[in-house]
Amino acid sequence: MATTVELTTHIAAPPETVWRRVMTPRLLDYVAAPLIRFRYPKGFDHQRWQVGQHRAKMRFMGIVPIGWQIIGIELPASPDEVTKLLRDNGYGPMIKRWDHWIVIRPHLSGEGTQYTDRVHIEASALTPFITAYAKRFYAHRQKRWRELAHSDFAALEG
Template sequence: MRVLLKLVLDCDPDAAWRAIRSPAVFREVSSPLVQIESLAADGFPTVWEPGQHPVSMRGGGVIPMGKQIIRLNFETARHGSVRIVHDSGQGVTGAVSAVTLWDHRMAIAPDPAGTGKTLYRDQLIVKAGLLTPLAWYSLWAFWQWRGHKLQQLAPGWAYDPGTDELEETT
């Protein structure tokens, strides 16, 4: 089953791209519904890199949901104007291991209306055998929460310390 989001975020595409590649943003848009902790020896990186990232998840910060592998790669499409984060991870233990297919893609592109904002598209395809309808409904509700949080946070992503500070001093 598929969960979809299509939003216009109030920031430029470069700021949105930096944000969706940030484990800190990932954790922020997931909380307080799901608390996510890195299982890597060094914890979360500053910026997601391609590869596998083991995490543990707790519903509401207290209910163990299990361990999951986030498996990331990055893609571009349509002559480089669409950038995609693709997670093909899997649940390893606990309730999250009931999901047998996890195909999550987040796409960042310039708003086609020419506003300078970002067109954000998010697609999750999941399968969990007989539990798929329950998994879909839970993830659909969680995705609505994430979308709301993304829209709230996006205006704050526009600040680029390296570039914006130089513009202010010139």
């Protein structure tokens, strides 16, 4: 069984700024916290995502170990001149498929960014539970994005 979760929000920052930030592991760490904390291997480049597979250990609420996940970074071709795409074609021991797409484009109002998280999930019998969690997780991430943009990304500068 597979499912898809998709959420879209408005981020009060230019698409170029949002794209620059989404390309950093530091942004993922910030927007996922405190629900999920990632631990990367020694020597991992925290400055910018590199195309390829990155294995990260995860902790629920920063405390409970929940195993590892492959973060599989891809940069698919854009369907047009203004849309940016990032794909995390990930998986782990509990989740056979965590195919997360981030779509960034100018907001229809002409101000800020239209930001979409779309994830395709396959986790056998756990799929309904993982899907319910994904809805909560991406709503949380997008809320953290909006707050971060309103603070002019100050929390990432420290």
